[in-house]
Amino acid sequence: MVPKEQKSASEPMEVDNEPSTSAPTEKSIEVSTFEWIKEHTKQIERSYSSKDSRLLTKVIREIHTLRKKLSAPILRSIILSFIHENNRRDTLLTYVPGSPLAGVETTQSVKQPPVGTEIYIQLLIVIFLLDHSLFPAAIQCSKDLTLRVAEMPTRRTTYPLAARAYFCYSRAIESSGIVFDVSIMTFFYTRLQSATIHHDNSSEASLINIILRVHVQNEQYDRAEALLSKITFPERTNNNENSRFCYYKGRIMAVQLDYSASHRLLQDALRKAPQNGAIGFKQTVSKFLIVVQLLLGDIPERSQFRAPHLRAPRPYLHLTQAVRTGDLHAFNDAVTTYHQRFEKESTYTLIIRLRHNVIKTGLQRISLSYSKISFKDIADKLQLDSQWDVELIVAKAIRDKAIDGSIDLQNRCLCSKEDLNVYSTEEPGHAFHTRITFCLDVHNQAVKAMRYPPKAYKQLENSEAAREREAQELEEGLDDAMDDDDIL
Amino acid sequence: MKQSNVDVHRCNQIFNELKMELVKRSEFFDPKSDSAPESIFFGRSIHELGVKLAIYESNKTAFHARMQRLKLYYFDARSSCLESSMMWEMLGLNLLYLLSENRLAEFHREVEKIPNEQLNNVYIKAVIEYEQYLMEGNYHKIYLVSGNVPSPAYKFFMKSLLDTAREAAATCMEASFDRIGADDARRMLSFKSDKQSLSDLQTYIAKRGWRLIDAHYHLKAVHSVDDSTRNNIPVIQLLTNIVGYAREMEQII
Numbered sequence: 001m002v003p004k005e006q007k008s009a010s011e012p013m014e015v016d017n018e019p020s021t022s023a024p025t026e027k028s029i030e031v032s033t034f035e036w037i038k039e040h041t042k043q044i045e046r047s048y049s050s051k052d053s054r055l056l057t058k059v060i061r062e063i064h065t066l067r068k069k070l071s072a073p074i075l076r077s078i079i080l081s082f083i084h085e086n087n088r089r090d091t092l093l094t095y096v097p098g099s100p101l102a103g104v105e106t107t108q109s110v111k112q113p114p115v116g117t118e119i120y121i122q123l124l125i126v127i128f129l130l131d132h133s134l135f136p137a138a139i140q141c142s143k144d145l146t147l148r149v150a151e152m153p154t155r156r157t158t159y160p161l162a163a164r165a166y167f168c169y170s171r172a173i174e175s176s177g178i179v180f181d182v183s184i185m186t187f188f189y190t191r192l193q194s195a196t197i198h199h200d201n202s203s204e205a206s207l208i209n210i211i212l213r214v215h216v217q218n219e220q221y222d223r224a225e226a227l228l229s230k231i232t233f234p235e236r237t238n239n240n241e242n243s244r245f246c247y248y249k250g251r252i253m254a255v256q257l258d259y260s261a262s263h264r265l266l267q268d269a270l271r272k273a274p275q276n277g278a279i280g281f282k283q284t285v286s287k288f289l290i291v292v293q294l295l296l297g298d299i300p301e302r303s304q305f306r307a308p309h310l311r312a313p314r315p316y317l318h319l320t321q322a323v324r325t326g327d328l329h330a331f332n333d334a335v336t337t338y339h340q341r342f343e344k345e346s347t348y349t350l351i352i353r354l355r356h357n358v359i360k361t362g363l364q365r366i367s368l369s370y371s372k373i374s375f376k377d378i379a380d381k382l383q384l385d386s387q388w389d390v391e392l393i394v395a396k397a398i399r400d401k402a403i404d405g406s407i408d409l410q411n412r413c414l415c416s417k418e419d420l421n422v423y424s425t426e427e428p429g430h431a432f433h434t435r436i437t438f439c440l441d442v443h444n445q446a447v448k449a450m451r452y453p454p455k456a457y458k459q460l461e462n463s464e465a466a467r468e469r470e471a472q473e474l475e476e477g478l479d480d481a482m483d484d485d486d487i488l
Numbered sequence: 489m490k491q492s493n494v495d496v497h498r499c500n501q502i503f504n505e506l507k508m509e510l511v512k513r514s515e516f517f518d519p520k521s522d523s524a525p526e527s528i529f530f531g532r533s534i535h536e537l538g539v540k541l542a543i544y545e546s547n548k549t550a551f552h553a554r555m556q557r558l559k560l561y562y563f564d565a566r567s568s569c570l571e572s573s574m575m576w577e578m579l580g581l582n583l584l585y586l587l588s589e590n591r592l593a594e595f596h597r598e599v600e601k602i603p604n605e606q607l608n609n610v611y612i613k614a615v616i617e618y619e620q621y622l623m624e625g626n627y628h629k630i631y632l633v634s635g636n637v638p639s640p641a642y643k644f645f646m647k648s649l650l651d652t653a654r655e656a657a658a659t660c661m662e663a664s665f666d667r668i669g670a671d672d673a674r675r676m677l678s679f680k681s682d683k684q685s686l687s688d689l690q691t692y693i694a695k696r697g698w699r700l701i702d703a704h705y706h707l708k709a710v711h712s713v714d715d716s717t718r719n720n721i722p723v724i725q726l727l728t729n730i731v732g733y734a735r736e737m738e739q740i741i
Contacts, residue, residue, distance in 0.1 A: 221597040255600055256593040343604050349596075352616075356623040389626050392676060395660035396625025407664050409672050433729055440736045 033069040037078055037124070040066075044116045048157055057238075059120070060160050063127065070128045072096045078121055095125050095141050119149065119161045126168045135176035142169035150191065156200075163206035166191065170210040180214045188214075192231075201234040205241040208233060212248040221255050228252060236448075243272035247285055254288065254350060259296045266292060284345070290316050291350050294357060297402075299324050315341050323354060326362025328383045331355065359384075360402050363394065367403040367416045374413040387412070499541050506534045532561040536574050539581070543641050548585070555582050563601065577639055580611030587619055588648040595619065610638050618649065625660065627653040631678040654678060658696055670700075 040059045047055035075096045079089060122145045129138035146169050149162040166188070173184065188211050195203040208231060215224035233245050250265035266289045273282050286307060293300045300320060305313045315338035322331035335342070335351060342348040362382045366373060375387040375394075384390060394414055397403050405416040510531055535558040542551035555578070562575055572578075579602065586595040599616070606612055614637065621629045630653045634646050654677055661668065661676060674681070679689040693700075 219600045221600050222594070225597070255596050257596060258593075348604060349600055353596075353623075355620055359624055384626075385629075388675075389628050392627050392657055392660060393625040395664040395676075396656070399660045399663035409665065409668060429726065429729075436733060440733075443736075443740065 029069065030071060030074055033066070034074050034077060036066060037074070038081075040120065041082060041117045044120055048116060056116070056157060056160055060164060063124070063164075066124075067127050067131060070124060070131070072128075075121075075125055075128060078124070082117055082121060091144075092122060092125060095129065095137055115152065116157055116161065119145065119158055119165070122148070123161055123164055123168070126165070126172070130168060130172060130175070133175070135172055138172040139169070139176060139178075142172050145169070146187075146191070150194070159200045160202045162195075162200065163202035166203060166206050166210060170214075180218070185211070185214065196231075201237050202241070204234050205237040205245065209241055209244045209248065212245070212252075216248055216251055221252055224248070224252050225256065239272045240274065240278075243269045243281075246272065247281070247288075250285075250292070251288060254292050254295070259292055262292050263289070263296055287313070287316060287345060287347060288350075290320065291347050291354075294320060294323050294354055295350065297357060297360065319351065319354070323358050323361055326358055326360075326365050326382065328355070328358050328362070331358045359393065360397060360400075363397050363403055367405050367414065370414075370416065372408075372413050372415050374411070376412075378414065496541070496545055499544075503534075503538050503541055507538075510534065528561065532558070532572055535561060536572065536578060539578060540641065543581075543644050546644060551585065555585070576606060576609045576611045577641070580609075580615050580638070581641055581645065583612070583615040584618070584642060584645040584649065587615060587622070588645045588652055590652055614638050614642075622653060622656070625656075627657040628676075628678065650678070654692075658692075662696075667701075 040062070043055045043059050047059075076093065079092050079096070122141065126138055126142045126145060129135075129141060142165060145165045146162075149158060149165055152158060170188070173180065178184075188207055192204065192207040192211065194200075195207060208227075211227060212224055215221070215227070228249060233242075235242070246265045246269035250262045250269060253259075253262035253265060266285055269285050270282060270289065273285070286304065290300045290304065290313075305317050305320075315334065318334040318338070319331070322334050331354070339348070342351055359382055363378070366378060366381060375390040378394070379385070379387045379390045382390075384393070391407065391409075391412075394403075394405075394407060398405060398407070403416070405414055407413075408415055513527070535554060538554040539551060539558055542548075542554055558578060559582070562572070562579065579598075583595060583598055586592075586598060602612060607616065614633075618630060618633075621627070621633075631650065634650055637643055637646055657677060661673075668676075673693070674686070674689055677689065677692065679685045679692075
């Protein structure tokens, strides 16, 4: 946090990440960024000494806003200030060519900065390279960083930084178009093993998501399924990783025909995604959610298509309309027209499974509207080939309890049963049960997520210090809620 | 499939010898993408022949095992040499096998792997259409197209697919009717009208436990079980739920 914000509690609680500058010229912005990074390194040191990982996570969260302000001169000065000669200073300097920041002191403190500081600085360099699309350098630097992190698996305070490092590495590889072949995947798998053994939750979560992403992108669903069956995802990581995991698992479940699990997971992914950011992610998840809802047999509501983050959902709207009316012709039309779009969004294979949903919905509507209808008419309405096919299709629908009726073979027609009072069945009980379990789940998760500050109550504080601490915590809480943070 | 002029025993011998050669070069388990294109080509051809051999022998387990190896060649070592001419036929066969075994989750996982432009390939398209017919319940259609397979190797699996379809059709019929005329039953179960098929029909019906009462088959009623449970309350389930709620509320308070 920038020093300015440690004022009294009476200041309005605004999240204000802009560093305090007198004149917003470019030079002074750079200087203030430099100061900001220095402040971060102090916080890292503090977190080391007090073994409080919250400071570290705060630092990492602020990387997100910091990254827009990074530039080569700033980084160069940082390296010169903090990293000693023997500690790979020169290799790091090669990544950020140029001259150091003018007007800033780069004398070094005598004592060795903690390892976390070096890793943090290298992470900043990797992020800078990624942002400027310097992918070969980014790959090299991040690979170096991950190897460095791998050397010290038991330093608990480096865990969150390690998680970011892995993510940046995989992002660099993906962005430069290199195929994820066996050697790279082996690397990630071994890191995952190591992270699991050392109970490094953040790295574990990050690595699982990376590996799942590679498998899903390359359509290697059997390997993804194999991985899913062997791991338990650490629940206590930050919401973004949770959200990503839900999305990938939801996609894998959808491919394997487990639509209800997929639906639940995709909804979770949407809920856990950050409110103000990650628009692309939310768009993709929404599209899959619509398709999975259609596959389940539910019709997604119109309001979903109007959601502010969903752009150009027209193809999906047409699809939904076709499925809702049970019109096979319209469905085929929609599929052929928007073929390219669906392929690009990887929803095509799921959509061609919708064909029998169209027929099922059509049958449902027919059985609701007619008490008795001949097979020939059904065949005409549903645009099926012949009425001989219809009898078995209808029989299957009855067996699957999609429609309630009976077939009269003498007259070759379908007779619908009368409406049953739904409250006399178990349906309401089931619906209540799902809702109750959901609420209880949310409550339990909220209880688990509450944190208590460590050792804070043991110190004797005067009122001044207490007020200050409360102010800080309140701001932290607001930060948590309002940051569109680390979509790294 | 003409089996008379195929000496299965001798083929097996040769195939095993070829397999040993591959193992010696340690390429059996993992076709490395950086080995020479010719060796990948040979390895792949050997596995393709192995798969065809398994079909001649009507050996499903061998088919599945050899297919797994072959898939490694098709997907992982794809960049190393030219595409095999039999690739899509083999993949289509694999899909058909999974479908006839009713392993739908694996079937769909495999379908995902196939690039979208190949979905119209005649081998793949046929199998996808079978799957659609199965899902819709259009068993009659499956019977109609079963004579029209893209390659003779498909016939082996079509038989089991037809059996699966027939089973499903019978279950559907049990769910929908109480009784059904003999002719209709024959038609819906896709039996032909010649004598052999009629006796097959009789054995099938006897197996499913339907009774013949004056030219109508009385099916094993599935519906009546449903009706009786409609009035019962699933006591155990309700109790478990309610005790669960009580426990959670206790924790909160």
